[in-house]
Amino acid sequence: MNCILISFIAFFVLISSSSGKAAQCTALKEDSSTQELLDFLRSSKELPQENRDGECIDFAIRHLEHKPSPEAETLLIDYLGFERPLSQAERAGFMLHGPITESNTHPAMGTLLTFGKSAVPALLSSIEESPSEAFRGTATHTLMLIFRDQPPMGIEYLKQRSTHAEPINAARLKEAARTAIQWCGDKYKQQCDAALAR
């Protein structure tokens, strides 16, 4: 009897929550200009967390792919910790928009990746200066995505930067270099270990 009741409740919750359409961004359009996307992200930063439109922030970040500029880099690093809202299906476990993993739920990571090495100095600064361990982890992962075809180079950059940094910042960069090993994969692990040891 309990099983039937629980099943009924689960069914009701799923159906009632699925009756509404999936949330969509209405403030921005497919043809919104780069400046409109940047303006939106800048103004959203000023809003209290609960008033931000997560769907539109995700939309704006994704639509900045391959549109690098110093302003975009700065804004995207501010949004590195932003997690896109998950759909009802994703919360239930269905991978309908990629896996529920850091690089897929933090859209700024992917967009910074499309900027390539021009985003590296700003990422290194953010790793050096952020007091948040979680943020530094996301920034380090992003850096290693940019160096995904030559991961030891990413570790070299972190180590090199640490030699010119204040002690607390140098410690953060060295910690990032150790963390970064996990994104070297089997193919580059030895080279990454060597770069870390140098």
Added chain:
Amino acid sequence: VTQSGEVCQNEPPPQCQRGPVTPGSPGSVVSVSITQRASTGQKTSSGDTAAGEYSTITGTSNLGVQTSTHAGFKACFAGIEFVGSVTPSTYSGSLELRRQLLSCGTYVQGNVPASCGTTPRDDTSSAALRDDDPQPGGTIYDLDPPGVQNGDTFNSVYRYRANFSEYATLADGTTTVSASPVNYYVRVSCKFDANGKPSLDTSVTGDNQVGAGTTKLTWNLQ
């Protein structure tokens, strides 16, 4: 944009549409031909720079319908890689393989419908799972592991049915450069034990497949 979906590389469309065309010269066009890799026994391509992230997530470089008990990714999924062959192969601008979710059906407890949201909608992979740079070799890539992740015993069996369309664009994300999209479907049914360990459910004939064309979206595929 020509009717075949090709786009002028260095010249506006009127010049582009005048033939003959010499690849790499003013008036040449760029186009992308897409193939899908999703068979058991296939692995991610060696030239795909997104393969490392796929492997980090799933714990494998294998493609095709499979299960994973990798940390944080206990899942039944269909590992799919799209390969875009770029013409001319010397084209050096960024290109994207993009994806539309055309329709879907998702179920828990075997046959209880669960919302999969409004369709059609954009389902383009994160850049972390794409390789948008055609150099070297004139090839771009896209990886996707659709399926069910980190489920529980109570909601098992999870059933995933979806129809997709994969196409290629310039880096603007809107100018199509693939002559024809690849339309395909994914069917996966998955159950999780008390420890969260996934296994494929094979009680529905024709389940746990990636195929060309479209699939029915019902739980039993009837």
